[in-house]
Amino acid sequence: MNFIQTEEQIDQLNLKVLFGVPKQEFDHWIAGVSASYMKSAKIPGFRPGKIPSNILWKHYGSDIFETAFSQMVKKLVADYVNEKQLKLIAPPNIKLHERDGLISEKDAVDSNQQGVVNGAVSEMKIEVLFRIFPKFPLKEFEKIKVSIEKPKPIDDSQVEQVIRNIATRFATPQEVSDREQPEKGDICEVTIWPRLQDGKSDGVVNQATREYQEHIDLTEFGDPEIASLVIGMKLGEKKELPAESKFFDWQTIRLDKIKRLILPEINDEFLEKNKIYNARTLEELKSALRAQLERETESQLEQKIQHQVLESLIEQNTFNLPETWIEEQILSIAKNNGELTDEDIQNKKYDLKSLKDKHLDQALKILKRSLIVGELYEKYNIQVEQPDIELRSAMIGATHGASRKAIKKALSNEEFRENLISDIKFEKLLKQLREIADVEYT
Numbered sequence: 001m002n003f004i005q006t007e008e009q010i011d012q013l014n015l016k017v018l019f020g021v022p023k024q025e026f027d028h029w030i031a032g033v034s035a036s037y038m039k040s041a042k043i044p045g046f047r048p049g050k051i052p053s054n055i056l057w058k059h060y061g062s063d064i065f066e067t068a069f070s071q072m073v074k075k076l077v078a079d080y081v082n083e084k085q086l087k088l089i090a091p092p093n094i095k096l097h098e099r100d101g102l103i104s105e106k107d108a109v110d111s112n113q114q115g116v117v118n119g120a121v122s123e124m125k126i127e128v129l130f131r132i133f134p135k136f137p138l139k140e141f142e143k144i145k146v147s148i149e150k151p152k153p154i155d156d157s158q159v160e161q162v163i164r165n166i167a168t169r170f171a172t173p174q175e176v177s178d179r180e181q182p183e184k185g186d187i188c189e190v191t192i193w194p195r196l197q198d199g200k201s202d203g204v205v206n207q208a209t210r211e212y213q214e215h216i217d218l219t220e221f222g223d224p225e226i227a228s229l230v231i232g233m234k235l236g237e238k239k240e241l242p243a244e245s246k247f248f249d250w251q252t253i254r255l256d257k258i259k260r261l262i263l264p265e266i267n268d269e270f271l272e273k274n275k276i277y278n279a280r281t282l283e284e285l286k287s288a289l290r291a292q293l294e295r296e297t298e299s300q301l302e303q304k305i306q307h308q309v310l311e312s313l314i315e316q317n318t319f320n321l322p323e324t325w326i327e328e329q330i331l332s333i334a335k336n337n338g339e340l341t342d343e344d345i346q347n348k349k350y351d352l353k354s355l356k357d358k359h360l361d362q363a364l365k366i367l368k369r370s371l372i373v374g375e376l377y378e379k380y381n382i383q384v385e386q387p388d389i390e391l392r393s394a395m396i397g398a399t400h401g402a403s404r405k406a407i408k409k410a411l412s413n414e415e416f417r418e419n420l421i422s423d424i425k426f427e428k429l430l431k432q433l434r435e436i437a438d439v440e441y442t
Helices: 023-040 053-084 105-110 156-169 268-274 282-316 323-336 342-346 352-379 386-400 404-411 414-434
Strands: 004-009 014-022 088-098 123-132 144-148 172-175 187-194 212-217 238-240 250-262 437-441
Touching: 014 023, 014 053, 023 053, 023 123, 053 088, 053 123, 144 282, 156 282, 268 282, 282 352, 282 414, 282 437, 323 342, 323 352, 352 414, 386 404, 386 414, 404 414
Parallel strands: 144 437
Antiparallel strands: 004 014, 014 123, 088 123, 172 250, 187 212, 187 250, 238 250
8 A cells, every 4th residue: 555645854853754545445444444344334124234334324334434544544654654665753654634525424424335435536645744763873893891790699688678568468457555656667557538629628527427437557678658547646647648749639637556566486387387489497597598689680780771771872872952942841841740741832822941940961871772772673683473462461460460451451542552562672672782891790
C-alpha cells in the first residue's frame, strides 16, 4: 500500500505526507469490516451471517466506516514508516484532508451501498503529520570505561536483619497497657472520620455509619507518612487533619489502641513448621539468606554498570537539538509537575523563559537520552519477539498472582502492551551495553 501524493519536510522534526486512497481501495476495507460485522452482529429477526446489507448499515454503518478507516490508515502509516525507516517521537497526527462527496450513512443505507465514496469523488485524501527523531551521527566506540565501587562482602549483621524482618512478619500483636503513646515498631488501631465535600466531618454528620477503623503500621514495613499521623498522639486523643494534608479525605483521626509486636524466636522448630526458603535449620536459613543477598548485590552492581555505560555515551555525544523540541519537552515537564495544564499550553499562558531556567537541563538530558537510545537500538538491532512478551507476561503473572486470562486481557490493551515492549527492549539494550563495559573497580 503506497498512495503517496506529496511529501513535505516542514522542519527537522515534522514530515507531512498526503495520501490519496482510491475509492476501490477503501471499498475493499469496508467490505472486509462489513463481512466481519455480518458474522457477529445480533439484530432481532435475523440470523448472524444472513442480515441484509441495508439493515446491517442501518444499525452499524458509522461503526463500520470508523473501523475500516482506522484499519486502513493504520496499515497505510505502518507501511510508510517501514519503507522510509522512520523513528517516530510520537504517534502521527492523522486527519481526513478532503471529505467532499462522501455520502451519508443514511444515503448509504438507502442506496444499499457499502462503499462510502460516491462516483463524483474517486479518492479519499488523508493527511498525516509524522513527528520524527532528528538525524545525528553517533560516535564510534568499542569499549566504554566505567569506574565503580566494588561492593563489600555480605556480613552477619545483614543476614540477621533479614531474619528480624522475617520474625516481624510472623509477629503477634499484643495490646499495650504500660504507656499511652505509640512508638516505632507498634501497630495502632485508629478510627477515621472522612471529610465531606462541604468540609464538614462525616463523624459529626452521621457518626454511627460513616466512621471506620484502620490499622496504622509503625514498623519498617509501614508507610512513614501515615505513621507520622499518630506519632505524639495519646490513647483516646482525636486529631483534626488540615484540608491541604496529603490525606485530604480524612477529616479526623482518633487513636484507639496501641499494640506491641511480639516476635517469635526463629529457630529449628519454627523453620520446621513454616518452611522458609525450604530451610529446616537456622544455619540452613542463614546460608540461603546470604546467597540471596549476594545475588541481589551482584544484580544491583550489574545494573549500575549498565546505566553508567549509557550515561557515558550520553556525555560523549554532543549535538544540537531543535529549539522547538526543547521547548515542547520543557512544557511537558512543567505539565507533569502540575505547573501547567493542557489549557495553559494551548493558550500559551506561561512564561517560557522562567520555565527554561528551571527545566532546561532536565529537558536536554531527556531528549539526548531518547535520541541516543534510539540510535543504539538501531546499531545493535534490538528487537522484541513474541516469546519475549510471553516470558515477561508469565513473570508478571507469577509476581502479582494474576491469571493467564487476566494477563491476556491486559496485553489486549495497546498502551499496556507498548509499555511492556518498551521495557523489554530497554533491558535488552542494557545487557548489550554491559558487553562493551571496561570496568575498573575502586
